[in-house]
Amino acid sequence: MHFEDNYQRKFYYLRLSITDVCNFKCQYCLPDGFKPSGKNSSFLTVGEIKRVVSAFAKCGTTKVRITGGEPSLRKDFTDIISTVASQAGIEKVATTTNGYRLAKRADEWRDAGLTHINVSVDSLDPRMFHQITGENKFVEVMSGIDAAFEAGFSQVKVNTVLMKQLNSQELPAFLHWIKTRPIQLRFIELMQTGEMDGFFSEFHQSGVSIRNHLLANGWILKPREKNDGPAEVYMHPDYLGEVGLIMPYKKDFCETCNRLRVSARGKLHMCLFGDYGVDLRDLLQNDEHQPQLIHTIQSQLGEKKVSHFLDQGLTGMTPNLAYIGG
Structure with a gap:
């Protein structure tokens, strides 16, 4: 059996958030820092x-x-990696991190079963890094990437949001950086969320312009x-190195969707920009509920839309990218 929606898309990929909390204040996500929502429910055990x-x-x-927020803020993060990796059928266990703990924990996470790692690095200039993230942690994050290679990760993916007037002029520097390093540099197009309309209008840089630059310079x-x-x-x-482009405003972006999302409090989300979540928490309390859990997820796939409609200005219920593990 495979999870499949009405558009014959199969779902091989789960993005699992384990916390909303983040210790960085990235301008495009949580510019004022993390603020508790007042919800009483705890994060998934x-x-x-x-x-x-x-x-x-x-x-x-x-x-x-495994995403967040910043997933490594959880004290049981290594146990979570081990638990996910031990499930029959799971071949890849990845995480996305801001990298501030990576230098100290790369070996531990690798030993626990982590197979792939993404580190967010929005500038190679320490001052611009500080301006975008709100944290003066550039040296620690770069040391973390070195530590990941030393721990045995054959490739590290680096996530970068290029933005007009901030870091877009760093494209040549980023490409030079990966010439001799096995890094997959992933340029993520700035996405509009409920709290960031004005920021998006001012700083959005089209991913198509980056793709055109690559194609003109021999990239395949x-x-x-x-x-x-x-x-x-x-x-x-x-x-x-390699370059990955994530361009959610491209017309056919959703045609190859293969991923579903579960939030840190146990809600199933069809899309990062969906307008509702389905609470699974009651079905996660014991193993006997698994058939009902599977049935609930599959039945909800009938409601998954053909597109996120971002190009029409719709942002769904997502206030910021940390909310359900952007």
């Missing part, structure tokens, strides 16, 4: 995480990305694997 991942794995999911599109994320990945014979 390790047992609940095991049950939801097991249900997804039984229905064809082979990749889980790589074929996709079934559990890949949404990036178009480009390679170049003279570069050890």
Whole structure:
């Protein structure tokens, strides 16, 4: 059995948020820092995480990305990695992190079963890094990337949001940086969210302009694997690194959607920019609920829309990218 929607899209990839909390203040996400929502419910426990991942794995999911907020803020983060990695059928266990703990924990996370890692780095200039993230942690994050390679990760993905008037002029510097490093540099187009309309209007940089630059300079599109994320990945014979482009405003962006999302409090989301979430928490309390859990997820897939409609200015219920693990 595979989770499949009405548009014959199969879902091999689960993005699992484990916390809303983040210790950075990135301008495009949480410029004023994390503010508790006042919700009483706690974040998913390790047992609940095991049950939801097991249900997804039984229905064809082979990749889980552990997200936040900043997932490594959880004291049981290593246990969560181990729990996810131990579920039959899960081949890739990834995380997205701001990297501030990576230098100290890369070996530990690798030993626990983490297979892929993404680190957010929005500038190679320490001053601009500080301006965008609100934290003077550039040296620590760069040391973390080095530590990941030393721990045995064959490739590190680096997530970068290029923005007009801020860091867009750093494109040549970023490309030079990956010429001799096995880094997949992923340029993520700035996305409009409920709290960031004005910021989006001022700083949005089209991903198409970056793609055109790559194509004009000898970069070649790589074929996709079934559990890949949404990036178009480009390679170049003279570069050890690769470039991934995530362009949510491209017309056919949603045609290859292969991922579902579960929030840190146990809600199933069809899309980062959906307008509702389905509470799964009651079905995560014991193993006997698994058939009902699977049935609930599959039945909700009938409601998954053909597109996120971002190009029409719709942002759904998402106030910021930390809300359900952007």
